[in-house]
Amino acid sequence: MHHYSAGDTAWVLASAALVFFMVPGLAIFYGGMVRRKNVLAMLMQNFITIAVVSLLWVWVGYSLAFGPDWGGVGLLGTFHFAALSHIGQLVPGMAGQSVPQVAFVVFQMMFAIVTAALLTGSIADRARLGAFMVFIAAWSIIVYAPLAHWVFSPEGWLAKRGVEDFAGGSVVEVDSGLSGLAIALVIGRRRGWPRELMRPHNVPLSVLGAGILWFGWFGFNAGSALSAGRAGTAFVNTNTATAAALLAWAAVEKWRTGKPTTLGAVSGAVAGAVAITPACGFVNTVGATVIGLAAGALCALAVRLKFRLGVDESLDVLAVHGVGGYVGMLAVGFFGTAAAKGLNGLLYGGGASLLGHQALAVLVTTAWAFGATAAIGLAVHKLMGMRVSPEAEVAGLDISLHEESAYDLEALSIGGRARHGGE
Amino acid sequence: MHHYSAGDTAWVLASAALVFFMVPGLAIFYGGMVRRKNVLAMLMQNFITIAVVSLLWVWVGYSLAFGPDWGGVGLLGTFHFAALSHIGQLVPGMAGQSVPQVAFVVFQMMFAIVTAALLTGSIADRARLGAFMVFIAAWSIIVYAPLAHWVFSPEGWLAKRGVEDFAGGSVVEVDSGLSGLAIALVIGRRRGWPRELMRPHNVPLSVLGAGILWFGWFGFNAGSALSAGRAGTAFVNTNTATAAALLAWAAVEKWRTGKPTTLGAVSGAVAGAVAITPACGFVNTVGATVIGLAAGALCALAVRLKFRLGVDESLDVLAVHGVGGYVGMLAVGFFGTAAAKGLNGLLYGGGASLLGHQALAVLVTTAWAFGATAAIGLAVHKLMGMRVSPEAEVAGLDISLHEESAYDLEALSIGGRARHGGE
Amino acid sequence: MHHYSAGDTAWVLASAALVFFMVPGLAIFYGGMVRRKNVLAMLMQNFITIAVVSLLWVWVGYSLAFGPDWGGVGLLGTFHFAALSHIGQLVPGMAGQSVPQVAFVVFQMMFAIVTAALLTGSIADRARLGAFMVFIAAWSIIVYAPLAHWVFSPEGWLAKRGVEDFAGGSVVEVDSGLSGLAIALVIGRRRGWPRELMRPHNVPLSVLGAGILWFGWFGFNAGSALSAGRAGTAFVNTNTATAAALLAWAAVEKWRTGKPTTLGAVSGAVAGAVAITPACGFVNTVGATVIGLAAGALCALAVRLKFRLGVDESLDVLAVHGVGGYVGMLAVGFFGTAAAKGLNGLLYGGGASLLGHQALAVLVTTAWAFGATAAIGLAVHKLMGMRVSPEAEVAGLDISLHEESAYDLEALSIGGRARHGGE
Amino acid sequence: MRLVTAVIKPFRLQEVQDALHAVGVAGMTVSEVQGFGRQRGHTEVYRGAEYQVDFVPKVRVEVVCEDADADRVVEAIESAARTGKIGDGKIWVVPVEQLVRVRTGQRGSAAL
Amino acid sequence: MRLVTAVIKPFRLQEVQDALHAVGVAGMTVSEVQGFGRQRGHTEVYRGAEYQVDFVPKVRVEVVCEDADADRVVEAIESAARTGKIGDGKIWVVPVEQLVRVRTGQRGSAAL
Amino acid sequence: MRLVTAVIKPFRLQEVQDALHAVGVAGMTVSEVQGFGRQRGHTEVYRGAEYQVDFVPKVRVEVVCEDADADRVVEAIESAARTGKIGDGKIWVVPVEQLVRVRTGQRGSAAL
């Protein structure tokens, strides 16, 4: 029997829990940013995403992503592990496995969930729930699982080409950023955007969400080492880049408007965590610092783009995750160092070949995420209609779709009557 | 000297921390659901419960639950471990211990706390703090500790009969559900219930609480394996059932009113986590999915019951934890499979004997929790009065009992004067 | 090659993540306590502190604190580990290292962050951001790093004298309390204090923050064992003292005003966790209980002091962390027991020598923290001005410094116009 | 026409609403206000800082009605809002010169 | 002088503000209120507990103006707030005897 | 009787309250409102989206008083609320035809 390390398994399970926690964190990060009348709908979409992707993952998604490769071409896994059958076996192709496959299943499941959940930010305040569920289910199987296979499975075609993506700069970040752009284009702008006041209704909620994301990201990145002993580097680099990006974003705001904002600062933190995601195990302190600074500054500039383009990609998934993902993936090609792990990048004498692989991964992910998501989105929109009625949008999704209201903060609640248990 | 596994210990300690975090999570889950004027009182009761049960547990409770059995009849532990004396020894009767007993003490302590804290949901908005403290202290020692001994201690009489309860379907869930019903009956309905508007004052807070509960439940269930290597199955099943139940509850609401609610969806998640609690280590993906679907649907239907019965069991501890606990405990009798761990249930060729044990545990727990809690509740109510005055109830507990007010959200706070440091 | 324990490493990394999470927890604990118009500024200061201290720590702070001692006098580390160079080596002077140094770096980094972040509570609602950043950067390098070297590094002069400080009663708690007092004196009172109404704007947020702090403190204290196997005692004692202190604070309030408050109860919990911080690995259940009770009661009394003294040390860092730290550090001299770990204190037959060491550490920390912080504070105040204008203070820092507003909770947001993307 | 403004205890709103309905009032406008008067406020304490909160939460109800109905409206509110305890509130009546229904542009009584 | 009070749909506020500006109104006071009238509220459901919420969020706009301007102000609000759907709101006009600008102590028209 | 309505800067409320107390006013009703006038609002920025917030938080104080007291009440508020900076607010006075104390049913001056 294969021998597992209890310590490594403890770390991977703890990390899986941490990554899970990122989704409620993301839900409130986004929930705080929308208007009061839509906050529950945002939370609902995130929790529905957890539920839908969780079930799909154990029943088929995991097997498509990490099952034995179909035909050896590196495009998709088979149904070998569907419903977690044969789960006592080893993960195909992975060297030096010190954790049971079932722990790897849950760890990777959380990645599938988080990535899908990010898309809720692109289509805030206007999506029908039923159509969203169909879309996100299809997206998880059709867009995410294959991409995870290509990059994360050792049998995937990009992995075999030598792409270095420690924890998902392509699979998670560029993927969500471009998919977000595509689905935002499909569903169209919010009524009144960009003319009307759409300010965040609860910034402290968003800041707490960002704090939870940062916390969870230690599991996300350092858990991806799949080993406690090798996790430390990823851990410290994650923190360094996140910190640097927070400062860089704030600095850009200081320069542009004279006043750094809190929402900007924590958005910078997220951008830094995004950018270090693919790189955290491959770079040193210099690399992590530079990647963070670059990501914070570039993403801060990128958020204004949508106003120029007239695209209501509402909560900046593209600007933060897309752009941050690009920075991180390409930075590996420059700052990757064999002293940490992996190959040397351009700045450490490794030449341009690693950078080439990274660029390939980024291009492929961009094309696939945008194209496939647009196709699925258009299909769902055509068949079911992804958008609520104008009246529902004005009244707010919470009342219109869910018959609930997020807050009742009056000193003494007034103005309603109960009907007994809805009978 | 006994050899411990650092990895297993790391996992159990991390799990203990996660389970602890469920209580603040529960506090805000419930706190968001009550009216604004009572939210601090709800939080206070939860934190007071943490404090009271923590102290009782290390001083006596743990020893009563897990100490060497008193007379070998399996009814109660002795005071052998009181104040954590002899804690360097092994847990009596437990096979293959790879974590130090003190880690087991803290892990189990969190279960004692969470279970007691659930009762705050049944008596929301009307309990006096002092009487509540006396009640919850007595309940923890008289109701919880013996039940934990019967089921969780290997020397308990139900454990010895072969009851399978992985993480507390009986001890935690059915127990709190029925105890909640009993104490709600003792304390009586809230003024104005069910006629008046009593809508949740802060649903996002509740949703965040539910997210924390889900996060913590990984520690609760997968920690109960007391081994990192064996925790993965419990982990994935917990997630699967929770996800399935969320969807099932939402589906029931869609069917009943046309509109699924966010609070309903996350309540479904809790119901699913409840139901998989006893089963998570004993079932496979099929079992976990079915258990989740059943729990989500049945608990969604059960919340309307209290309106029929006219019992103000305010935040549905019975409907969610009681009913969910029944579903899970009995489901083990059907879906338990030796391929995971434990005995085969009815559907896996094991016959009805496991189901019989499970039914026994459920019946015993129901009778004990309801009866003993009612007795304690009546005694405390008689001696001290568990209920605040009508005026205090109308004004709200925050002001009446605690001299505080939860929110001051006016743009510019107005209308008060300071007296210097209360002198 | 040195052999590391995966289990211990898993525990230390999980603990580091938990300690990190304390900072967002602290941010909302404090954020809920300030007025609505200043909450984002409070959150901002905390996140800025994370960013600034994180970068300083990996680039130089860690090396100053834990690098090989400069000249062997125990005053400061060298730059040997600057930018995490030579990080593959062992931590200088530390016996029995079972975790890689990089894990120790991140664990200790979180302590440096939390300690600095506490100071935001002393100067709430009135500090300029730029000056605060300079101050906190200087403070972290000049005040914190040397003190950490003296006590936490085995080569520090106080450590070598036999001071017992398990997780930072001096380095973190007394340090932040006295530094907080100093900087509050430098920056001066808030306009209108203590005459005007300055009640907490969101107590549930603070309570949730306290819950997160309690949760994270398990990592803080039990992680400081740097070993999963030895962490259990610290874990249980942390919980016991925290629980006892919560009850003691509530009891003092009950006695003084007749009504225990929720904010008081959770403040008590923090006070208890503070006090057990230096002691958690050195005492038994009796010691932990007594320390908790003492800390809860004394800190509850201490919060009124500032009104007597006329010092607007706004969120009671001195009363909670300073006083709590004194209680805990000195209590080790009484309740320390070799049966747990370390030396016997006065009550366990060890004589007064341990108490003497503890008193020395407390005195040194008090003098150093107060003096050095006052000096830095005065310098920064002189050079840059640490305080916002009176108009900005009245309008609130969120609008004045950050151009944002924390909440927009109107049923339907009104009264503003968008300018396209700030162009 | 008349504008009847009532400042009442929040938990009497439902009764007031019903009473107004009973006298044929079809619409009203309600808002949350803070009242100061004979009814005392309360004390709040946060970590030893004691605050005297002078104001008591009240609900303001505004009803525009025909001159002839004003007395009936006042009486309906009065009896529905009365608990007999201090702080039950005030009702005052102000003359209105014009009333318009925005939707239709109707003026005066037709706008009610 | 006159006090024109309008209760309107919240999302029309910006239009009303612009319309008032166009007729030379330099100031106004706005508050959030709950309206009850022909426009129905909505249902909310929380774990099977169904509540009928009778009130609809509205915005109240108050403008003090010269007697001679009152009609123009009313008309400006009226046309800016109108959507033609139920619940567009009401406007009423009340006589004002005195107006003071606090900053300067100016009285009457000068205080506008 | 008269209804004196004042829209003031929130942080002057306490002074106004004291000044009213000094002239013998025993009760008042206070609410939070948004003001628009000469005093400018402010800008807010969220991830590059810039909003101009036109409104400034104000407090509205309403006092019903005897006809004879109206001037004194106005002056008390005026001097207590004045800071001399733009945005100090307005005070206006409206005739009241009837005042009722709900608790006792007292009418007119007796209801004060």
Ligand SMILES: Nc1ncnc2c1ncn2[C@@H]1O[C@H](COP(=O)(O)OP(=O)(O)O)[C@@H](O)[C@H]1O
């Ligand atoms: N002179 C006044 N002008 C405006 N509102 C008043 C006045 N006096 C009282 N009120 C309002 O009426 C409420 C009840 O008044 P109070 O004096 O407490 O009780 P009561 O009317 O029963 O004597 C107050 O909270 C306040 O809102």
Ligand SMILES: Nc1ncnc2c1ncn2[C@@H]1O[C@H](COP(=O)(O)OP(=O)(O)O)[C@@H](O)[C@H]1O
């Ligand atoms: N008699 C009234 N007195 C005061 N406010 C009223 C009155 N009638 C209606 N309102 C206000 O006007 C709003 C719109 O009235 P409603 O009857 O719903 O529609 P409409 O005016 O289009 O017929 C209500 O929500 C309420 O705020």
Ligand SMILES: Nc1ncnc2c1ncn2[C@@H]1O[C@H](COP(=O)(O)OP(=O)(O)O)[C@@H](O)[C@H]1O
């Ligand atoms: N015509 C008006 N009608 C009603 N309220 C007004 C009017 N003009 C001003 N206000 C109120 O008075 C406040 C102060 O007015 P503003 O013009 O800013 O300053 P000032 O009165 O000092 O010239 C405004 O914020 C608004 O609430």
